[in-house]
Amino acid sequence: MSRSGNDRQKLHSGKKRKASSARWLARQLNDPYVIQAKADGYRSRSAYKLRELDEKFGLLKSANAVIDLGIAPGGWSQIVAEVRPQARIVGIDLLDVDPLPGVTIFKMDFMDDAAPDALMEALGQEPDLILSDMAANTVGHKQTDHLRTMGLVETAVDFAIKTLAPGGDFVAKVFAGGTDTALLNLLKQNFRAVKHAKPPASRKDSSEWYVIAQGFKGREKV
Numbered sequence: 001m002s003r004s005g006n007d008r009q010k011l012h013s014g015k016k017r018k019a020s021s022a023r024w025l026a027r028q029l030n031d032p033y034v035i036q037a038k039a040d041g042y043r044s045r046s047a048y049k050l051r052e053l054d055e056k057f058g059l060l061k062s063a064n065a066v067i068d069l070g071i072a073p074g075g076w077s078q079i080v081a082e083v084r085p086q087a088r089i090v091g092i093d094l095l096d097v098d099p100l101p102g103v104t105i106f107k108m109d110f111m112d113d114a115a116p117d118a119l120m121e122a123l124g125q126e127p128d129l130i131l132s133d134m135a136a137n138t139v140g141h142k143q144t145d146h147l148r149t150m151g152l153v154e155t156a157v158d159f160a161i162k163t164l165a166p167g168g169d170f171v172a173k174v175f176a177g178g179t180d181t182a183l184l185n186l187l188k189q190n191f192r193a194v195k196h197a198k199p200p201a202s203r204k205d206s207s208e209w210y211v212i213a214q215g216f217k218g219r220e221k222v
Contacts, residue, residue, distance in 0.1 A: 033201050037075070043098075046133060047075030048201035049210075050171075056197065057212050059169055060084055063129040067119055067163075069110055069156055070134030070173075072097045080131075090122045110134065110152070116159055126165035132156040132172040135208075149175060153211075154183060161190050166218035175207045187213045 033045035042048075054060045060083045068077045071091030080089055081102050091097065092106040092115060099105065104122045108115055134156065136148035153172045160170040170191070179187065179196070187194045192215030202208055 042075050042078055043073040044075035045201060047079050049133075049199045050076045050079045050131070052199035052201055053171065053197060053210060053212065054079070054083065056199075057169075057195075057214065059129060059171065059212075059214075063087055063169075065123055065125050065127045065165070066129045066131065067091070067123060067127045068103075069130065069132040069159075070152075071103075071105060074098065074100050074103070074105075076131055076133055077103045080129075088123055088125070090119050092119060111155060116163070120163060126168070127163060128165045128168040130156070130160045130164060130168070130170045132170075135173055149173070150180060150183070153179070157183060157186060160213075160216070161186075161219070164216040166216055168216040170213040170216070172211050174209050174211050179211045184211075187211065190217055191215055192217065 031045065033048055037043070037045045037047060040047075050059075060080060063080065063084050064087050066077075066080050066084075066087055066089045068080070068089065068091035070093055071077055072093040072095040074091070074097050077089050077091050077100055080087060081100065085102070089100075089103045090106070091100075091103055092108060092110050094107070094109055096107060097105050106115070106118055106122070108118070132153065134149070134152045136152060153174055156172050157170070160168075164170065170187075174196070184194065191213035194211065194213045196209050196211055198209045
């Protein structure tokens, strides 16, 4: 996906456009992953993050029932459907998401008490893979942004432990510094392997990382 400097698109600046917006748009226009995503028909550059994580960890090789938390705009579910066309896929997001073939999508807050039951009812079985690309809306204060996103991760981990099929996998976006100690210990107690990774498709200047927990040990039977 390399491009020469001569190919870079120039952005004509308007007086009313904020400098930060102009920088973001210029980066989008010249981002090789954004350009490739358009060429490949993916809804976002983030599709390549899942593809790269899958290549490294084999997340999709036996995925038959998948829940996509924070599905918008749908790039991760596109990859799942492409690699595992027979899989059942259910996603959820606060944002509007255009329909995806073979994917059930809920427009609702995952933090809503009704969300877990809605997802499980739609999936119709225990998931063997739960993906979370959720991140809280940033306020510009790094510590606050980190804590808000980690609150989402904690809720996603709790959901995974309560619903995953034995042997299932869990992936969630975290930020620089990775998963906090208590949450990391909880994952290690419930999964056979827990690692952190930053896929090449993540921008170098981004603080995002992903925690990959594989081989869910299962819940104790009462």
